[in-house]
Amino acid sequence: MKNKAQTEAIGLAVIVILISLAIIFALAFSLREKPTIKETYLKAQLASNTLNALLKTDTECYSESNEPYTISQLLQNCIENWKHPANQINCSGKLSCDFTKTQIGQLLSETLTQWKKHYALTIGIGNVTYFNFTNPPLKGSRELETFPLSTRKGIVLITLELYD
Amino acid sequence: MVVRKSTKAQIKVTETTAILIIFFILLIFGLVFYSHFQKRSIKAFKDDILEKQTVINAIKVAFLPELACPNEPIGSCIDVQKMNALNTILKNKQNLLYYGFNKLTIKLENKINGKSTTLVKYDGNFTKKSTFSIPVLAKTQTGKYFAILSITQYD
Numbered sequence: 001m002k003n004k005a006q007t008e009a010i011g012l013a014v015i016v017i018l019i020s021l022a023i024i025f026a027l028a029f030s031l032r033e034k035p036t037i038k039e040t041y042l043k044a045q046l047a048s049n050t051l052n053a054l055l056k057t058d059t060e061c062y063s064e065s066n067e068p069y070t071i072s073q074l075l076q077n078c079i080e081n082w083k084h085p086a087n088q089i090n091c092s093g094k095l096s097c098d099f100t101k102t103q104i105g106q107l108l109s110e111t112l113t114q115w116k117k118h119y120a121l122t123i124g125i126g127n128v129t130y131f132n133f134t135n136p137p138l139k140g141s142r143e144l145e146t147f148p149l150s151t152r153k154g155i156v157l158i159t160l161e162l163y164d
Numbered sequence: 165m166v167v168r169k170s171t172k173a174q175i176k177v178t179e180t181t182a183i184l185i186i187f188f189i190l191l192i193f194g195l196v197f198y199s200h201f202q203k204r205s206i207k208a209f210k211d212d213i214l215e216k217q218t219v220i221n222a223i224k225v226a227f228l229p230e231l232a233c234p235n236e237p238i239g240s241c242i243d244v245q246k247m248n249a250l251n252t253i254l255k256n257k258q259n260l261l262y263y264g265f266n267k268l269t270i271k272l273e274n275k276i277n278g279k280s281t282t283l284v285k286y287d288g289n290f291t292k293k294s295t296f297s298i299p300v301l302a303k304t305q306t307g308k309y310f311a312i313l314s315i316t317q318y319d
Contacts, residue, residue: 038215038296041223045239045298052240053299057276058307068307107310110275111299 043162046117047145051160054107055147061091061099072149074100075123079130080152101131108133118163125154140164210319211292218294218317224263225270225283225315226300233303241301242272242313244281251283260284267318274302276309290318 035043055075058068069077074089078097081087091099104121112119113135120138123131140163149156225231226239230250233241254260267290270283281302295316302311 036212036215038219038294041219042296042298049240050299052237053301053310056236056301056308057310060276070308107275111297111312115297 043143046112047143047160047162050112051145051147051158054104055149055158057107059091059099059103061089061096063089069096071100071103074103075149075156075158076151079123079125079156082130082153104131105133108135112162120161120163121159122161123156123158125151125156130156138163211294214292214294214317214319218296218315221265221268221270221317222296222298222313222315226298226313233301233308236301236303241303241308242311243303244272245303245305247272247281247283251281254284269314269316269318271314271316272300272302273312273314274304274309275311286316286318288318292319293317 055070055072057071059071059074061069061074063069069089069091074091074096077089078095078100082097085095085097089096089099094102108119108121117135118138118140119133119135121131121133122129138161143162145160147158149158226242228250229238231242231246232238233243254263254265260266265284267286267288268284269286271280272283273280293316295314297312297314300311300313301308
């Protein structure tokens, strides 16, 4: 008689535990934050708009004819003359590679970093990476945008990866 | 015997009352929780509407042919001169309503030289706002610059 009661009590306890687990799982799934429409649209547009604006922007580095260089022109010059700094464009005392690195870093920190976005911007040809800008952690779902830039050294791929 | 019956009845009445009190307490708890969740979902719904409105207006502004730059993909570049011209047109409230820019502030901030241009500015009262910012190219008379297009929608 006593044994039967114990078995029933254990059975009841198991049922209670199972129901509690089911409730916990249901709550965990229903309370999980879903991405808002703003986040969804932003994610789709951010990578391509950022790269497009970044590469086509004029800088405060001017040619002899007083025309401003764009970041992509400076990048082209920097990569083509990577091993010959003497041939790099001089932007008021800074060589094109240093100038481009500072400019891209500054623009990214004023936008993506400030908006708490996690990203990795890599500029390179094949396995050779010339520049790498990151804001870790780089995990979660990823949005990727790539722009090719032709140089005498080959096609430079500028890739921006945005993470959640 | 009579006393015994009365005691039993009293116990039953007390028991019934206790059950009723517990039932009503549970009912009140249920109602409080339900109204709390309803309030939260109404607030979330309102926020969602505000965000949707912000995104709709952001798309509208970014893709306005009136602001597009020549030789640039639409949606990625804003012509500042055209923006200034449209700003003059939008000073007329009827034109503002025609474009559907209600309770909205639209600003373009040049990140290279720090200058900013405002297309529309809302100065009225509000309880909540939602801002959407996206990098674009800003075409000026002197060149094209990295800029941030910010759209703030007020409720």
